[in-house]
Amino acid sequence: MGKRGITLVELLIALFIISALSGTIAFIFVSLLKTWDSQNKRFGARLESSIALDTLIHDLRETLSVTDAQNRTISIWFRDADLDGNQDSNEVVTFNWDGVSGSSLTRTQTISKMIANNISNFQLNYFDSNDIELPSPITLQSERDKIKLITITISSSKDAETLTFRSNAKLRNR
Ligand SMILES: [Ca+2]
Numbered sequence: 001m002g003k004r005g006i007t008l009v010e011l012l013i014a015l016f017i018i019s020a021l022s023g024t025i026a027f028i029f030v031s032l033l034k035t036w037d038s039q040n041k042r043f044g045a046r047l048e049s050s051i052a053l054d055t056l057i058h059d060l061r062e063t064l065s066v067t068d069a070q071n072r073t074i075s076i077w078f079r080d081a082d083l084d085g086n087q088d089s090n091e092v093v094t095f096n097w098d099g100v101s102g103s104s105l106t107r108t109q110t111i112s113k114m115i116a117n118n119i120s121n122f123q124l125n126y127f128d129s130n131d132i133e134l135p136s137p138i139t140l141q142s143e144r145d146k147i148k149l150i151t152i153t154i155s156s157s158k159d160a161e162t163l164t165f166r167s168n169a170k171l172r173n174r
Pocket of ligand 1: 084085088091
């Protein structure tokens with residue numbers, strides 16, 4: 001068999017195969033990117049709310065006294081830092097969400113810090129030692145002293161993704 005060059009038809013067929021293959025590869029790549037982006041958004045939303053929930057539960061476990069108990073706000077005397085037996089202002093921490101979808105959950109201990117953005121729901125429910133819900137806001141300190149368990153619901157939204165987490169915090173020494 002003698003040497004021969006590539007014919008135009010062969011070249012066209014080769015080009016056609018290459019372009020078909022690259023189209024398929026591009027399609028797969030774009031699909032993967034879309035999936036990754038959606039996963040990433042889900043992950044971002046998940047991270048926001050789970051970090052906030054961890055912080056809240058961590059602080060609630062230290063509670064010495066609940067000083068304000070509402071649906072979207074809670075204040076606790078969470079640590080007697082100077083061990084003087086008094087509730088000093090720098091020992092009180094407040095968690096608050098203003099109820100506006102998309103705004104932040106804040107943690108205030110002397111200064112206010114955002115602990116989660118894009119919050120679409122934040123709800124606190126209070127229960128006594130018999131697991132009976134105490135209607136909030138709980139205005140009397142004597143009633144707040146009955147709180148044994150707090151359930152927390154937090155939802156965060158990013159783009160079209162909303163994730164909701166629920167958790168309980170049992171107060172110590174109750
Ligand atoms: Ca103190």
